[in-house]
Amino acid sequence: MGTASLLARNALRPILDFALPPRCPGCAAITRDPHLFCLDCWSALAFLGEPCCARCALPFDYGEGAAVLCGRCLAEPPAYDRLRAAVAYGDIARSVALKLKYGGRPGIAETVARFMQRHLDAAGAPLLAPVPLHRWRIWRRGYNQAALIASALARRTGLETRLDLLDRVKATPILRGLGPRERAEAVRGAFRVNKRRKAELKGRRIVLVDDVYTSGATANACARILKRAGAAEVNILCWARVVRGEDSH
Ligand SMILES: [Zn+2]
Ligand SMILES: [Zn+2]
Numbered sequence: 001m002g003t004a005s006l007l008a009r010n011a012l013r014p015i016l017d018f019a020l021p022p023r024c025p026g027c028a029a030i031t032r033d034p035h036l037f038c039l040d041c042w043s044a045l046a047f048l049g050e051p052c053c054a055r056c057a058l059p060f061d062y063g064e065g066a067a068v069l070c071g072r073c074l075a076e077p078p079a080y081d082r083l084r085a086a087v088a089y090g091d092i093a094r095s096v097a098l099k100l101k102y103g104g105r106p107g108i109a110e111t112v113a114r115f116m117q118r119h120l121d122a123a124g125a126p127l128l129a130p131v132p133l134h135r136w137r138i139w140r141r142g143y144n145q146a147a148l149i150a151s152a153l154a155r156r157t158g159l160e161t162r163l164d165l166l167d168r169v170k171a172t173p174i175l176r177g178l179g180p181r182e183r184a185e186a187v188r189g190a191f192r193v194n195k196r197r198k199a200e201l202k203g204r205r206i207v208l209v210d211d212v213y214t215s216g217a218t219a220n221a222c223a224r225i226l227k228r229a230g231a232a233e234v235n236i237l238c239w240a241r242v243v244r245g246e247d248s249h
Pocket of ligand 2: 055056069071072073
């Protein structure tokens with residue numbers, strides 16, 4: 001597809017979003033409200049919350065107190081301060097993430113932002129920023145799904161957002177199937193703080209927004225460089241978090 005037609009298609013998207021009947025963001029069944037899940041999808045979603053690890057939001061079976069960390073965070077503390085996610089990664093959560101990423105339905109960002117908002121600690125007016133995509137990917141897809149979510153969150157909360165706070169300077173391979181060390185290696189040097197934004201993040205709390213948290217390799221790489229550049233605190237806020245298995249972190 002040429003650049004002109006790609007631009008035309010993207011320009012038409014918001015209009016199409018309004019013209020079509022509202023659909024469930026999980027299974028595409030027609031619904032009353034554009035941001036509602038159908039009953040089946042709603043019941044299949046695993047909403048996250050307390051009790052969980054204070055740091056990485058890994059769910060605990062029973063309440064263990066407010067500041068308790070999971071074994072993994074104790075053994076190997078992540079570079080970020082606090083992660084929160086709206087739902088556990090599963091069939092419906094994945095379907096929503098894929099529609100947001102590839103389905104040409106950026107209106108879904110508004111839906112996921114609604115669910116993420118209650119996990120957003122707005123104290124001290126943190127700066128919202130998306131996990132960046134490589135320029136090449138944005139050019140092909142037309143948008144960065146994390147930036148759409150960050151913008152929707154900013155509209156809903158009135159918080160400031162800096163969509164260009166971080167640059168992705170290296171296109172990273174798909175991390176699926178790689179072990180923790182290989183993942184960390186794959187994202188090494190992939191991100192950079194935008195020089196023009198360095199002064200703004202000094203001493204600030206940053207909320208880094210992403211669609212899916214899988215291994216934590218990306219979140220940790222971003223958090224590390226933000227801290228190095230002077231951010232006081234880095235929190236991660238995402239739509240879905242992988243919960244099962246040793247795949248977390
Ligand atoms: Zn549904
Ligand atoms: Zn943890």
